[in-house]
Amino acid sequence: MNKYFKLITGSVLTLASVVAMVSCESDTWKDHYSVKSDGDEAVASLGQTIARIPEAAKFVEALKSTYMYNGTKRMSLTYWDFLNDNQYLTVWLPDPTSISDAEWAVYTSTDDDKDHKKVGTEFILNHIARFSHPVGTDTKERIKMMSDKTYNSRGDFGTFDGVGYKENNIRCTNGLLHVLNGRVLYRPSLYDYITGAFKIKSANGVDYDYKLRTGELGKWLAKYTKEELDEERSIQGEVNDKGEIEYIDKVITRSNAVLKKYGFIDVEDSSYIMVLPRPNVWDSVYNAISNFYSYDLTDKTLAPVRDSLQQYWTNIAMITDAFFNRNLQKHINDSATSTQFKWSERMTQKYPYHVFSKPFSEGGLFADSTLASPNGVIDSVNCSNGVLFVRNDWPFSDSVFRRTIKIEAENEILAGKEWTTKKKNAMYKVNDSTVKSVRVLEITNTQMTWTAEFNIKNNLSGKYRVKAVFFRNVEDDQSSRVSFKLKYLSNPVNELFNGRLPGIRSLVYNVGRTEFYPDTVIVGTSQTDARYTDMIFDFPSGNYESGSAKLRLEMTYVKGNDLSQKIWLDCIILEPVFE
């Protein structure tokens, strides 16, 4: 009995001893909830890891001596601090031998850049990206660097922006380190290049200058870049003695009013193709186009801005189709649509602009210059957010900026008391098998002669063919005639021209008692005045986008014998004449 008892007692005591000895918890917990520091696990920060690489001394020196910027404000931190901080970054360490001493001296020169901002932006930040970007054999990634430039990481080629690796995927506590065989060249954006902020050579080694060419394209573009205080996002402080709000934290936004409309070539979130004529051609084309943007010399209100308007609209006319967003193309080899392309216009088929078929084929917009097509692309400039194709010509038609102007008669507030009071009654709808619900101006005047003034908006200087579209009630009259003339009222140029219709009977087609038919009258087909037989009127000045100078047409309309007949005026059309 004692034997059994001792056995049991011993077992229980042993168990109790084991339990007592194990008075702490399993290591499983500690092991799991710990930062692994053995094997290939990261133990040092990016800065510390880079500092351990002897060849990286120059880079480290730059890191330690270069201060960071928050917008335009210099921080108290260097990039060395940044790489030893706790934000997750990926660094592509450049090979120090890839940059010459002379280049380095330029970078680190403090003549114009005492804070080494250039080194920070163009060298250091050009090798650092936020987030994790490991390199594997299947890596195909476009990586946005902290310099805002985007480069291709190709694991299958073992390159980063074409530069090979010495070593990669070195884990650090705050990121990844890749060591390059060379360095990643800072590449300007199209905007940087055109505005002259950063010069690089073209593929053919040419320095093109668009900054100060005629029209000062680059300088002009830069003028529209502005920095504004974003009040909503800024933090307001107290109001000072002057009654001004002092901001504790200012959020400044930068935008370019022109590029906002034509393409954000000043930012790096997209890729563009830009087409410009070579500078000399640019000058000649600019001079030609600027003639269409002549404003009234005698209008004193226009005097301060006349030249600016001419420069602005000429530049706009020239670059309207110069921007192509590569990210938005359907298939760029089939066709390229400029940033001004709008599907709504395309669908109406009224304005088949901004679309260029087979742009890379011979004779195409982006095609290289050949003997057969000497006016093609002669050079290119690779920028960070796209490529600039330099052509030997300006490849666009004037039709891009010279558009038909249509004045809807019923929309006009007509001068003259009698019409002012009757304009509501003059509205009428016409139903036709081809033209539905056309709103027109009904001329109900019982006098034989009727006169009205129409405002012309946005006409350019230069030649237009003037037309008017009339309707008449065919059952009213078989023989009456309409006489029509237009008078250009803009001071001091005051030209008179007349147009007379060849005969109202020519408008009569298959007559139905209740049907109405439209027809177009070409003004100036005068049978009596030889000056206007060419049907073209040359406007000496324009008022394009100029609210201060409105041009007016005066129309005098003469009825036939039957004063009771009703005539309707739909619109007056000014078609540019291309020579």
Place this chain on the structure above:
Amino acid sequence: MNIFGKKLVHLCLAGLLAFMSAPAFSQVEGTDDNIVVTGIVTDASLGTPMAGVKVQAYNNALHSSMTKGDGSFSIKLPSYVTSLTFSVEGCNTVVCALNGRTDGVNVKMYSDAFSESYNVQMVATSSESAKISNLGADIEVDNQIQQSLQGSVLSVIRSGQIGIGASMQIDGINSLNINTQPLIVLDGVIMDMGYDRTAMHDGYYNNLLANIQIEDIESVQVLKNGYGIYGAKGANGVILINTKRNKSMATKIDVNLSGSFQTLPHMPKMMDASQYRAFTSELLGTTGTNMNIFKFLQNDPSYYYYNIYHNDTDWTKDVYRTSFIQNYNVGVQGGDDIANYNLSVGYAMGDATIVNNDFSRFSLRLNSDIILGDHLSLRFDANYSDITRDMRDDGAPMNIDNNMINSPGFLALVKSPFLSPYAYNDDGQLTNYLSQEDDYLKEVLGSRASLSNPLSILENGDGINKNYFGSRLITLSVTPKWQFGKRRRFTLYEHFSYVLANTDENYFIPIYGTPKYNIDGVGRDIDNKVSAMNAKQDGFNSNTYVTYNKRFNAHDIDVRGGVRYINNSMYQTSMSGYNSGNDKTPNMTGSLQYKSTEGVDSKDISMTWWAQGDYNYMEKYYASASLGVSASSRFGGEVSNGAKMFGVPWGFFPSLSGAWVVSAEPWFNVGVINYLKLNAGIDVTGNDGFDDSASKSYFSPVKVLGVNGIVLANIGNNTLEWETTRKLTAGLEMNMFDNRLNIAANVFSSTTDNLLSISSLSYLTGLPESWSNGGSLSNKGFDASFNVKLMNTPLVKWEAGASIGHYKNEVTKLPSDALEYSYCGATIRTEVGQPVGVFYGYKTAGVFSTDAEAKSSGLHMVSDTGQDTPFVAGDVRFVNVNGDASNIIDENDMTIIGDPNPDFYGRIFTRVGVKNLSLSATFTYSIGGDIYNYQRMLLESGSRFMNQTVAMTNRWTAEGQKTDIPRAVYGDPHGNNRFSDRWIEDGSYLRLKNITLSYNIPIRSTYLQGITVWGSANNLFTLTKYLGSDPEFSASNNVLTRGVDRGLLPQSTNFSLGLKINL
């Protein structure tokens, strides 16, 4: 009362009369004393004779004697007596078989400092009892049940909230979709524990047992078999809880005072600000953002926002805390030959280890026994308790991506550590104002990733009209007893009880500090939510029965039977509304938007005719039989089993048990064995714990476009019936080595048929699902325990023991191939041949280290739209379980990855007494159960902007890196964090549940009977490999959610000091 109820009442009365009119049994009693037995009783520790020990024929007080000064005794006995009992104050009772001996019956008595060796019961059924000690920090009985009965009961404490109770299970799992927890019978009253009800606050359960002071509880008994009398409610086992009653005429006053200090809970180690900033700034790169400037990544100290985003906050320090619990109780016992009473009043209050979560309880109990006449006596018990709580949501939200996170505890883990709980002013100085919700990802993700300030939920949600819970439990019990018949062998009892549980709860999410959020079907830009609930649960319980007992020489008969009528009703109204406008007016008002009201009005009536008979012959052969015949308003009118009587269906639930005290046989002469009792039984029991209106078709009111109407809300299944469990049990009780070793063991095998399941209905019905019977499962297992007196000297008493429980559950039949249930991102599957509710997911084999490795595996995913996505370096390598040649990882590769059922569970205890000093320790353990660590899945997913554990610093970040944690990718497009074995962990543990040191100050005077000073510690340490905070938890009472760790407040270590004064 409806027609059904009236029928049951009539039936009850008719049956009672029939029972009472039964012919009386013969009342002849033998007094044939023809043997004299002698022996000596000695003190087991001293070896000296003991005088004054009462010697008595086992179960027969007519034959007794007393030991003399030399310890000898002589007792005359009838020849059929086979055993004697020896008892004396201060010692444990000893049962000694005579084995034909008339002299030399020598017995050793052990101090009552040891556990009782004998469970003296004259029945064939088996049970295990535990006396409840109030030397400890517990304020409710659940912990004590675990510490005393783990093994017989699988008890799992739900969380670290005070009084939250335990989820319990006896002998396996007997159901799929309805309650699997045992029936709680408090002083003979079947309690409606509301296992299927949930609180408004996530992670809580209204534990009615918390309303009972632990000082009022005398004992807890777990029935192993023979509980057929509980009819259709007993299939999950029965736990009897008995409160204290006065047993002597001397007035006793017990005063208990205790205070308990709770340490901070054990939380996973989260990333610090530096680590999280690195993680976030990496994860941002996977959102698709092209931004380079982020406020929180500006590291210039002069930057305006620098201070806001450059803190190193351990949010757990502000949300979790050490806490203190106090418990006071005064109990008075006394009486005379007319009336006896036990009156106690107590107050307990304590803070949980999470801020602004607390608990307080006032309790008052009176148990009285009054003799009204020669034949008539009355038992009157009354209890009133009032619990109030401040509370908040607890645990990780079940659907992390669609729900706003309102649990401060979880927010404390996931909130960015570089933020501050308090706001900075314009001068960059930290203020006392709480920070708003975070917005550091606003530029990239809008408000989608915004997390609340947990302190705001704690502080701005504080108040009784905000986040408050109140529970009042009133129980009244009147039990007249009338003895009649010759020698009063018949006794008629009427046990009438009334239970009222009144609960109200307010829920409030503040506006300040919480982001706007969307609620499906309600609206966008929701500011906050206000809810209120009031519930009244009352139950009438009448048990009318007659008992009869008689001894015919060697034959002892005890018969009883009657009818039990239970009428439970539940009225609940809850209201919700949104956008309270400010945090000062949290009440339900008309100005709230999107208001809705819900309610429950249910009544549940059941009746059980029951009879039970116990017989023993010579205290050697025992037999018990019982029968319960139950009807319930829950049953359909056309059930297939049972019988239809009086217009309603009845289920029959018989039990039959037998026991044999082998050691009492004359031929039994095994020296080392002092006592050996074998028992076996068969029970047929039912489970009616399903929706009380499921068998009925009914309509619900609905308001559409301002017009009131009704819609069909349920299509009743009139064949719906109880689940039937048939259980075979066998066991033994054995004492050895002069009663120094006690062993008890039970084996069981059960099958449950007619499993209740929820099946989908045709869309033509307009209803989603309905209840039906179908399917079977089985349970096989055992439980065993031993207790050994290791040392028994006059100075030192040392005992130790252990218990073990085991079951194997298997589904044997289902209405469909498999049933799947989604919970917290897990697929929980029930299929034939497997246990109920196993984890069903993907298997993994590490993480692809390189692109080449991923490519060579060929593994890929194909989306619903046909998009082919190959796995790449840093992704998890999922196992192509189905081996398809195309190497597609999809749902066909899911397999069983874990089983939440433990292989073994139990307890180990030891107790050492040195004079007046006593040291006891209890360990609990569970081995082999798997846990789905849902919280860790969220904390290590690397796919959301939430703070992660430090383990995530070892995530894959670079080609060639060897790690088992995949890369961090926002939104987890490759499903690296899908439900897989990455999140299944071994939940085995061994926990020092309690260690108590007590000292009885040797003071005794006329007014002071004793003082005990004690100190104890709970959960002092836990040995486990589990990576969650606590391997012991219960997310809900649903059997299918077992083993899913939502990160409820973990149990803490607590240290208690107490004083017990006996006057």
